[in-house]
Amino acid sequence: MLIGYARISKADGSQSLDLQHDALILNGVDVANCYSDRAPGKKEARPELEACLKALREGDTLVIWKLDRLGRSLHHLVNTVNDLSKRGVGLKVLTGTGAQIDTATSAGRLSFGIFAALADFESDLIRERTMAGLAAARARGRKGGRKFALSKTQVRMAQAAMKNRGTSVADLCKELGVKPVTLYRYVDPNGNLRDYGKRVLSS
Template identity: 70%
Template sequence: MNLGYARISKADGSQALDLQIDALTAANVAPDHLYKDKASGKREDRSGLEACLKALRKGDTLYIWKLDRLGRDLKHLVTTVRNLSERGVGLCVLTGQGANIDTTTSSGKLIFGIFAALAEFEGDLIRERTMAGLAAARTRGRKGGRQFELTKNQIRLAQSAMANRDTSVADLCRELGISRATLYRYVRPAGQLRDHARRVLKVERDTPPGAST
């Protein structure tokens, strides 16, 4: 059975599904086997795609207009198609850069294999660049990872202020120049330190303001 999936990025009517639907219909996809979404490709909650993937059965073929209609990015695309292949479902791309991809044929599988290799290569490059950047930072005396927003003195100030029931959280955040979410990442509502703060202060347990650390 042939199933089709079509997607446009905007739901305000500035784009139309007609072109994709016409192409899918011409590829022998019945109207009641067409699944549609009006959502950004970056979104994970695409109900049309989710329903389409659930409806596919072994021996079916999924038709899409272009590769960018299906995957959020190259990695997601490769993962999706691999899952389809493991279920015995084929993929056929009708136009665009992936127009020769038809995983129901040997040549189509070969072409998609190249895409999969490129996705793996891209992932390796990202990891290598990240490690190289961290190594370069360490040679300059900097440590990689997330930077802390508050200094030790600011954390102790926040700890003491939050222990006082009369403290205005909004005023404290304004004084420290941080958001409420950032404040609570360091200090609990009653003033106890969170793990984020302990790492900055280099303490293993909560200590009251003014105590030796």
């Protein structure tokens, strides 16, 4: 099944979703399977994207107009698509930078692999700077490191809740006292543990 996602940056009426919706429908997406948000690219809360990602099943393909409609950053984009790939979900980009990406084809997977390599490079640079900063802080007698936002009990709760398709991510985040972007550091849309969640449970 083809499932489409569209996003515009402004909700004041100065932009329209029509262009993206028309492109999605022209490429075989049923209008009933189109999700859309009106939110800036860096805004964390995008409820329709969350619903879209949760609706995708193995064998489905997510169709987007441009890459920048999906990810807040290169790293976020690569993580999202890698997660879809692990679930057996494809990605097709219709226009703009990355229009050659169609993970259902070998050429498309190769194109995306280049983006993934760049994101890994960016991540390595950030990690290297972070480690250098922590080393400098320790040399001055200070300890660094981010505290976990969720406890072991909360991680288990998040796992169980996200495995239920009827769970409202917004309500769950309110209950846990975190934002959606924080929740997704610990569990994926299907309730599987991510790196932060594994680290909390193993601590």
